[in-house]
Amino acid sequence: MSASSLALNEASDRSPLHPFPEGWYFVASRADFRKGKLIHKTWLGEEIVAWCDERGRVCVADAVCPHLGSSLAPEVGSRVCEGRLVCPFHGFEYDTTGRCVATPYALPPTSARLKVYPTREIEGMVFGWWGLRGRPPQWELPDVPSRSRTHAGESRWTGLRFHTIRFPGHPQETTENSVDLAHLRYVHGYESVSRVGDIAIDGACLRGSFDFKARLGVGRLLSTTFDVSAVTHIHGLGYSQVDFEEHSTGYRSRLWILSTPIDGTSVDMTIASQVGGMERPKGLGIGLRLLPLPVRLDLMNRMTLRMETGYVKEDVLIWSRKRYLTRPRLNQADGEVLAYRRYCEQFYEGLDEDHGRTGGRLIARQI
Ligand code: FES
Ligand SMILES: [Fe+2]
Structure with a gap:
C-alpha cells in the first residue's frame, strides 16, 4: 500500500461522521462543460459523467448505461455527439434529461433512463443534488446576484477564477472553520477578529458576520494593515460563500469554498473567487486608478485567489491530520x-x- 493511500485510510478510520451528508455539491465550472466535452469523475462515492447539449442544458448522471451496464466513461469510448451521450457498447444515445432517445438498431426502450442528479448553476458553477436514497432537493441554493443581473449603481464583478485542492477530509470539518473564529488568529494571523452579532440559522442556511484586520507585506515597516468585514453564507456542507469588504481601499470580493466528498476519505476543495468594487480605489489602492477598471479587477482577482489559496493550504495542514472529536472540550x-x-x-x-x-x-x- 502506498504512503498516500495509507494516509487516506487512516483519515477514514478516525472520522465517525457519515462521509456523504445530504446537500448540493460542486460538480464543475460552466467553462468545463464546453461544447462536446464529457466530464467524468468520482463524486460522493459514485462514478459520474456530466455534459451539456447544444442549448447549454446540463446533465449529471451515474456513469452506468441502463441497457447492459457499460461504463459511460470517456476512457471506455463514451462520447457526446450532437448534445447526446453515446454509449460505447451498443450505441444507445441519451439526452440531457437522461432519456434514451435513439439506438442504432431498434426503437429506444422507454425504460432506458440514466440515473440523473438535479442540478443548479450559480455564477458559472454547476452543482448537483445528493439526496438521501435519491430523494429530490429538500432546499435550494441561494440566489446570488450575477454579473449579468447586477443592477445599475452596484459594483461590477469579475468572472470567477478557480483552484482545487484534494486532501483527506470531510465537508463538515472544513465548513466548521467558518464558525471557528479563534483559528483565524492562530492559523492565519488575522488580528482583532470580532464576531458581529450572533450567527443566524434558517433551515439549511447559516449566516454569520465578523470583522478582522489583516497585515500584508514584509516586516512592520513594509507592511500595511487592512480593515475587513466578512459575511459568511453556508448552505449545507458543500457550499460556503464569504463576502469580503476592505474599508480602506474599496475592495470587495466573493469567495466560494466548495467542499466535495470524493470517495469517503478525501475531499476536493474548490476555491472560487471574484472581485468587485474598486471603481475609485482609495488609500493604498489609489495607484490602481491608473489601470482600466476591468484590468484592475482582474489583477485583484488573481491576487485574491492566490492569497486565499495560501490561507486554505494553512487549513489543509490541520484538516488532513485532525480527528473529529464527538466530545470536544470547548471554552x-x-x-x-x-x-x-x-x-x-x-x-x-x-x-x-x-x-x-x-x-x-x-x-x-x-x-
Ligand atoms: S450497454 Fe450501453 S448501449 Fe448497451
Ligand atoms: Fe481557515
Whole structure:
C-alpha cells in the first residue's frame, strides 16, 4: 500500500461522521462543460459523467448505461455527439434529461433512463443534488446576484477564477472553520477578529458576520494593515460563500469554498473567487486608478485567489491530520461550534447507521 493511500485510510478510520451528508455539491465550472466535452469523475462515492447539449442544458448522471451496464466513461469510448451521450457498447444515445432517445438498431426502450442528479448553476458553477436514497432537493441554493443581473449603481464583478485542492477530509470539518473564529488568529494571523452579532440559522442556511484586520507585506515597516468585514453564507456542507469588504481601499470580493466528498476519505476543495468594487480605489489602492477598471479587477482577482489559496493550504495542514472529536472540550468563547454542529444534524437525517459510521444526530447526543 502506498504512503498516500495509507494516509487516506487512516483519515477514514478516525472520522465517525457519515462521509456523504445530504446537500448540493460542486460538480464543475460552466467553462468545463464546453461544447462536446464529457466530464467524468468520482463524486460522493459514485462514478459520474456530466455534459451539456447544444442549448447549454446540463446533465449529471451515474456513469452506468441502463441497457447492459457499460461504463459511460470517456476512457471506455463514451462520447457526446450532437448534445447526446453515446454509449460505447451498443450505441444507445441519451439526452440531457437522461432519456434514451435513439439506438442504432431498434426503437429506444422507454425504460432506458440514466440515473440523473438535479442540478443548479450559480455564477458559472454547476452543482448537483445528493439526496438521501435519491430523494429530490429538500432546499435550494441561494440566489446570488450575477454579473449579468447586477443592477445599475452596484459594483461590477469579475468572472470567477478557480483552484482545487484534494486532501483527506470531510465537508463538515472544513465548513466548521467558518464558525471557528479563534483559528483565524492562530492559523492565519488575522488580528482583532470580532464576531458581529450572533450567527443566524434558517433551515439549511447559516449566516454569520465578523470583522478582522489583516497585515500584508514584509516586516512592520513594509507592511500595511487592512480593515475587513466578512459575511459568511453556508448552505449545507458543500457550499460556503464569504463576502469580503476592505474599508480602506474599496475592495470587495466573493469567495466560494466548495467542499466535495470524493470517495469517503478525501475531499476536493474548490476555491472560487471574484472581485468587485474598486471603481475609485482609495488609500493604498489609489495607484490602481491608473489601470482600466476591468484590468484592475482582474489583477485583484488573481491576487485574491492566490492569497486565499495560501490561507486554505494553512487549513489543509490541520484538516488532513485532525480527528473529529464527538466530545470536544470547548471554552466559553467556542459556543458557536456547538450551534454549528446542531445545524449540521439535518444533513444526516436517515443516515444514522451506514458504512459503520454514526450520523449527526447520534453525535449531537454524545456531545
Ligand atoms: S450497454 Fe450501453 S448501449 Fe448497451
Ligand atoms: Fe481557515
